Amino acid sequence: MQLWAVLLIPLVVISTITGIILLLRHQRVRLHQLSTEKETLQHRLAAVLDHEKQLVSETSALQYQIARLGDQQKQFASIYEPYANFIHNISHDMRTPLQSIQTTLDNMAKCGLDEVGLWRQHHAIVADEVQWFADLIQKLSQLSRLETPETPLVRESVNLNSVIEYAIMTLGEAAETQDIELRYQGPDRLPRVFGDRQSLRQVLINLVQNGIKYAKAEGGEVVVSVEADEKCVYVHIADDGIGIAADVLPKIFDTAYRAPDVRNFRRKGSGLGLAITKRIIEQHGGTIQVQSQLHEGTTFSFDLPLYLPEQ
Structure with a gap:
């Protein structure tokens, strides 16, 4: 059988030749007819390639959406897991x-x-x-x-000495019962701070109570110390107790978090005290930190802005 015409059409995908279409014609055909058929095939091929590009684009968009959903799922899990x-x-x-x-x-x-x-x-x-x-x-x-931003604090000039004295007097008997020395170390007269008196009392109660709970069972001590500069008052509550592991410290203020090595230590608490304390301090414009070493004790430190008459 005589071969009258051969047509080679390269298949190009993203600047790469991926194949060749080979057309053979055994019937006699005129050149203009071949040109017409070639153009028809090229149009069809162009349509196929356009469709392929569209599929590639849609696939990329889907992959992007899948990645976003994966990130959102991880974010949701990180938020949901603590609760x-x-x-x-x-x-x-x-x-x-x-x-x-x-x-x-x-x-x-x-x-x-x-x-x-x-x-x-x-x-x-x-x-x-x-x-x-x-x-x-x-x-x-x-x-x-x-956790509700609309909840207001009753801000006023607060005598921090009286707040500390209240906490020590309130918890003094509990400390004495456990043979733990609870004492104050600082100036007799502290500068006044700007804040909510009842909330600040609770902060001191929470931290001192926490110190008593984890101080040495017999002969331990909890020390409340204070220092100040021209802007803030810095309060430290230190105990000589069991301490907190380094990998636990970043989580210590999370809601209801309790370190595994202290969950069965004496009576369990609700795990909410430190979370509440942190939120109160932050609402006052202060910060709170914790330093600790296992078997050597823990120190909680927070700062509060001083009271200024124009406030």
């Missing part, structure tokens, strides 16, 4: 007091009406556990308010 852990921890910690209340009530049901001493013991246990729940609810409510 999930918080709910898990709180739910877990609620079991112990609930079980204690249930057991105590069962024991009370077995007591005779004349066993006044046992009734009082059981009543004290239930009252203690109920107070734990009341404190938890109060802290959850306060944390919610602090």
Whole structure:
């Protein structure tokens, strides 16, 4: 069979020849007819290549969207995980007091009406556990308010000496009961600060209470020290207790976070105290830091702006 015409058309994809279309004609054909067929094929090929470019573009757009969704998923997980852990921890910690209340009530049901001493013991246990729940609810409510930007602080000129004295007097008996020395180290007369008196009291209570909780069980000490410059007052609460591991320090102010090595140390707290403390300090325009070494103690430090008459 005689071959009358041969047509070679290169397939080019992104400046690269990926193949060749070979057309053979065994029938006699005129040149102008071949040109027409060539143009038709070229138009079709151009349409195919345009479609391919569109698919490549759409694929790139889809890959970009997939990458964005992946980033958003990671971001959501980083936000959700602390709250999930918080709910898990709180739910877990609620079991112990609930079980204690249930057991105590069962024991009370077995007591005779004349066993006044046992009734009082059981009543004290239930009252203690109920107070734990009341404190938890109060802290959850306060944390919610602090995370709402519209919640105002009652700012005024505050005597920081009286705030520190209040915390030491309030917790002095608890420290003495555990054979822990609680003392103040600083000037007798501090410059006044600008802030919310009740909130600042709570900050000192939280940090001193935390120090008492983790100081050495017998013969330990918690020291509140203060210094000032022309702009701020700097308060330090130091204990000589079990300390905090270096990898835990960045998380210490997270909501409901508690270091694994202290979760079973004496009685568990709600894990909300330090988160509340940090938010209060930040609302006052201050900062709070923590320094610690395992088995050597922990120091919490925060600063507060001084009160200026024009404020």
